[in-house]
Amino acid sequence: MEVPILKQSHYLIASIQAALTDADLLQLRDALAEKVGRFRSRGVIVDVTALDVMDSFASRTLRDLAHMIRLRGAETVIVGIQPEVALAMVQLGLTLEGVATALDLEEGLAFLNEKTQRHLGIETNSPRK
């Protein structure tokens, strides 16, 4: 099950649609690290709303993904972690430390707009096309 990656202006949005195998997650990580360069994206949103379970492997892979994207000069935000998934993660000791999170896609976009504008410092007063 490959995760569709949408390009939306300066961002890449990966919306996980269903349960993913470990191999799917690694594939997503590597695809985003490559595409962020190809499309010169400033930010990446990974929407995990539909992910059934965030176990230690998924957490670790998303953390690695965020760090890789950072090393490539872009920002990552994980959105859509559901309350019960968050509880399971906390009980497993998985806190995604150092990784930005937001409530949902809308908040994730707002975060990236703020974050990447400040980074690149352009058009802060003019509307973005």
Add this chain to the structure above:
Amino acid sequence: MEVPILKQSHYLIASIQAALTDADLLQLRDALAEKVGRFRSRGVIVDVTALDVMDSFASRTLRDLAHMIRLRGAETVIVGIQPEVALAMVQLGLTLEGVATALDLEEGLAFLNEKTQRHLGIETNSPRK
């Protein structure tokens, strides 16, 4: 193998051309820290696109370099970390925390323009050349 350092307006650009020994990396670090004073540079770009491997020594040296340049009053950005190099770094636990990164030379220049403009508080309202 000495790394050529180009002076371009207010910036220094070090483009790593091939694999570097540990001694080469230390030499680069010290040369940049010295030149940033000599040329009164506001920013430094280290382009690692051609670096075959970013291991713990290289990461540490680049991090030290960025911190030294900061203490000399200028900004550093590391550009050109390739996806597979980013993966290796992350698996080694090397995240270059606190060091600015950008996709490539162009993005690195944009970052420095923003960063050093804000720092020096000049030209914020004038069009960018």
Add this chain to the structure above:
Amino acid sequence: MITAMNTETTVPINSDADIVVARQKSRELAVHLGFSPTDSTLIATAISELARNIVLYAKHGEIIVGAVQNASRYGIVVVARDKGPGIPNIEQAMQGGYSTSRSLGLGLPGVKRLMDQFDIVSSLGAGTTVTVRKWRDAERSYVLPTVS
């Protein structure tokens, strides 16, 4: 304790795709048994960790999910078993932070926190069996359809 199972499912674990099947089957059963969505997610997460340990360390094994009942409570029981290398030092493995793989070593202690009961039997060269249970809140009035 008297345990009775009628809805028992066995999931063979041989690859990472089977990890997904195991956690889906355990969630389905949990929901069917009247566990809340939250508890069902906790259970599915625990089973995901146990199934991955089988794939990582023993290559092959199975996960058996079933209903369990004693005098006062209903619950779910999950058995993860393999004929893999076994765990040399269970105490160390349960402490957390210990890992023989690329991992964080949070799995087993985390599973214990996610579930209500946790038992592990492992012998070197013979394999590992982890048995976990979670009980439904006693006060809820839901009754199992056909537990004998």
Add this chain to the structure above:
Amino acid sequence: MITAMNTETTVPINSDADIVVARQKSRELAVHLGFSPTDSTLIATAISELARNIVLYAKHGEIIVGAVQNASRYGIVVVARDKGPGIPNIEQAMQGGYSTSRSLGLGLPGVKRLMDQFDIVSSLGAGTTVTVRKWRDAERSYVLPTVS
């Protein structure tokens, strides 16, 4: 396991320039064996760490890179060995964050994550031998040119 090597290269490690040679040789062999560019980079990075440990802690040693094959898979094997001081407490060194130099102590646990198999033998005063392997994805159909 039956191992057969035909393309074996030994790189003497005596200075930091040799670290570069070791990682280049290991990358070359990895590419030759059909590893992806990504995997070849992971391998070269691991070997860079092992070679640096030799220079840092043992001064002299060698890195041997070769092909390895068992019933079902091809891979690369790298042996890093020295007659240096040895590591007093391997478990501690493997935990990460432990370092006797100015370093981060991420090297050895990191090397383990980068590779598929990791073995270390070290005795005080006699030296250290680290053997690492990485396997090519089993499903890929590439066949080694001349492994006997």
